[in-house]
Amino acid sequence: MDSQCIICGKKEEFFKHQCKECYIEANTLIREKINLKIVSCIHCELIFINGHWKSFFLADVGSQKVDSALSKYIVKEWKFNYRPKDIILEDVHLSFNEDNIPISIIGKIHFFANPDIFSPLIEFNDNFEADINWGDCPDCRERFTDVYTSKIQIRSQKDESENTLKQWASEIENLSSNFPQSNGKNPLSKILFVKNGLDALFQTKPSASNVGRIFAKNYNGIVSITTEFSGFDKSKWKEYPRIPVVLINLPPFETGDFILINDNFLQIISSGDGKIEYWDFKRKKLEKIPIKSFIEGNPKKVDLDLTKYQLINIDPKENLGQIMDMLSFDLSYIDTFYIEDIQEGDEFSGIKFNGIVFRNMKQKFVFEEKKGVRI
Ligand SMILES: [Zn+2]
Numbered sequence: 001m002d003s004q005c006i007i008c009g010k011k012e013e014f015f016k017h018q019c020k021e022c023y024i025e026a027n028t029l030i031r032e033k034i035n036l037k038i039v040s041c042i043h044c045e046l047i048f049i050n051g052h053w054k055s056f057f058l059a060d061v062g063s064q065k066v067d068s069a070l071s072k073y074i075v076k077e078w079k080f081n082y083r084p085k086d087i088i089l090e091d092v093h094l095s096f097n098e099d100n101i102p103i104s105i106i107g108k109i110h111f112f113a114n115p116d117i118f119s120p121l122i123e124f125n126d127n128f129e130a131d132i133n134w135g136d137c138p139d140c141r142e143r144f145t146d147v148y149t150s151k152i153q154i155r156s157q158k159d160e161s162e163n164t165l166k167q168w169a170s171e172i173e174n175l176s177s178n179f180p181q182s183n184g185k186n187p188l189s190k191i192l193f194v195k196n197g198l199d200a201l202f203q204t205k206p207s208a209s210n211v212g213r214i215f216a217k218n219y220n221g222i223v224s225i226t227t228e229f230s231g232f233d234k235s236k237w238k239e240y241p242r243i244p245v246v247l248i249n250l251p252p253f254e255t256g257d258f259i260l261i262n263d264n265f266l267q268i269i270s271s272g273d274g275k276i277e278y279w280d281f282k283r284k285k286l287e288k289i290p291i292k293s294f295i296e297g298n299p300k301k302v303d304l305d306l307t308k309y310q311l312i313n314i315d316p317k318e319n320l321g322q323i324m325d326m327l328s329f330d331l332s333y334i335d336t337f338y339i340e341d342i343q344e345g346d347e348f349s350g351i352k353f354n355g356i357v358f359r360n361m362k363q364k365f366v367f368e369e370k371k372g373v374r375i
């Protein structure tokens, strides 16, 4: 008697009065293909799979050890109607994007399974793709970021020489030694130079904050405290804890600079302790305000070199002094208020801006300080 498939009528019996095709269709193996994700270390390309950093790398994709880890992962992740007995991966390789960066591991997969313990073994074929995400492995994390719990970021808004940056670094080092860790060691673990600034990595939080504040005070920096993620741990699908960052912004000007704030013409005379002292040419007086408020006024540096002037004569009726630019011999006038200490024929320095000569008041004050006139 010929056996016949009870479903399609084909003259073939595979199992339980069904042909192979009908039997497989009624007993599919895979219920759901779950998206696969593996993590690779962005620095060394070590692979994280099945909850562990393995001892193999992206370059090992295609090897037996990667295949076997992937097989275990697929069996664990995908949903099956019954357990596959055996798995063989074939043609496992990396797939790249247009920038030649690996984005996934792809391959063919063959499952061998029997839906019923008495049925013959059936081969099910499919494809798989495991997306690659980037993280950093513990070794690289330690190697590349050092162990730090806090950091100082110094950023200047003007071009700084290499020597200046080195000077800042040694100042940071010196200051740090005053805030030792409990084991007596300097809490500063590393200094990284960036353009017009540096990052100082600290092993203790209070040291970074103390050193940062002292440095800012000495260099007229503006301190703000922010936080940043110390990295992104893709293996746990979360960021590493945030660490505090003491950000020090150094203003783009220094003492002696001529500054415009709105229409006010100023010259910076001194700075320190978070305050800035400037001469206000319109109001003819010295003022001292917190550097933070000064910066909020959006000061613009007037980029002109100092010029030497000679006082020719004074017109007491007009309260004006006639002065001569000693390079161009151009004549100009200046309010006698600004040249009270100057004799006819003497020289002083200043700049000419929009047709008006502004005396270098810093020079005047330094001179008065030396004579003990200015307190
Ligand atoms: Zn059939």
Ligand SMILES: [Zn+2]
Binding pocket: 041, 042, 043, 044, 045, 046, 136, 137, 138, 139, 140, 141
């Ligand atoms: Zn690594």
